[in-house]
Amino acid sequence: MLTVRDLDAGYGDLQILTDVDLDVGEGEYVTIVGPNGAGKSTVMKSVFGLTTYMGGSITFQDEEIHPLDPEDIIHKGISYVPQNENIFGTLTVEENLEMGAYILDSVPEDRLEAVYERFPVLRERKDQKAGTMSGGQRQMVAMGRALMLDPDLLLLDEPSAGLAPDLVQDMFDRIDRINDDGTAILMVEQNAKTALRRCDRGYVLAQGENSYTDTGDRLLADDEVRQQFLGG
Ligand SMILES: Nc1ncnc2c1ncn2[C@@H]1O[C@H](COP(=O)(O)OP(=O)(O)OP(=O)(O)O)[C@@H](O)[C@H]1O
Ligand SMILES: [Mg+2]
Structure with a gap:
């Protein structure tokens, strides 16, 4: 449904993302994790037409969307909940x-x-x-x-940020239900282990580039991923 290929993007002259690839299938639940400043929010903003496009492609339901502005992108069926x-x-x-x-x-x-x-x-x-x-x-x-x-696709940037632990679980349960009801989810989460446990597939982003991509379960089981990105 959403296909990002070789995306280069940033702010003004400043390039943040390099050759980022990303897929979200129909009804899929996909998580992006990675260190602070890795460019996770920049990926979300780029899909929603809020960054400076520098190369690559972003297609949604087989239509190129990168030259569109947010209002047109909403019309196509994508909604976005920013981090702040x-x-x-x-x-x-x-x-x-x-x-x-x-x-x-x-x-x-x-x-x-x-x-x-x-x-x-x-x-x-x-x-x-x-x-x-x-x-x-x-x-x-x-x-x-x-x-x-x-929306057909909901972009959620750190939906659990600042919530008490019991509310974090409640928020993740709500997101599960939204996804169960047919909306595809692309989510960035600081609560990486919980997010990877719940999603279908995950991306680890580091320094503006794809680092690891796999099912959530396999990323959680990968020693290198755990040590480098999930605190062991
Ligand atoms: N509006 C902007 N103008 C210039 N640089 C920006 C802007 N927004 C973000 N950046 C820079 O882009 C880089 C990636 O930021 P981004 O917000 O995408 O990271 P992130 O992975 O979401 O981090 P966090 O986990 O802290 O939310 C950072 O170096 C940041 O300083
Ligand atoms: Mg962010």
Whole structure:
């Protein structure tokens, strides 16, 4: 479904990614792990049209998408939850969710209902300012907003960042359910072992390049990967 080949990308004149390859199949759950600064977020941003393109190809459902801007990419069926600043704090929870459908003329009520069913706490707090929600709740707002258009592919950059351990498991369970319901997931995670255990396939990215690629289980079982990237 998503195919990235030989991608070179960065910011302005600064190249961060070199020859990155990446695949996400229909309904697949794929994780990218790697050290801080490896370029994981840059890969996600590149797929969403937010970096400087320098070479290679990004196709989604057999269509080249790299010259498109984010709004067009959303139309193609990709939604993105950034690592930082992923909600509008001064807007209410419901207004945030409605923003997820800004490219449409009107807010699809059935989608809003589907998001509330997935995250009941958002319905309970729909009139609360999103900036006053807890960390876990904010992450749900951000994910709920990204789900408003029922994407085929959801990009999640560190969805468990800053959450207490019990909430981390809860977040991963929610992501599993979104994937079980048919949405393909491309996720970056600092919680690498847990993420690799749950996903179908994983990529280890280091210094802007592919380092290892395999099923999550095989990456977890690989001594070199464990020692270099997973803390033993
Ligand atoms: N907007 C930007 N302008 C210039 N350089 C940037 C920008 N964003 C990121 N970089 C640089 O690109 C490199 C890769 O950053 P990126 O955020 O992709 O790493 P990451 O793997 O997501 O790291 P982390 O695990 O800390 O989130 C870093 O050296 C970073 O300083
Ligand atoms: Mg990052």
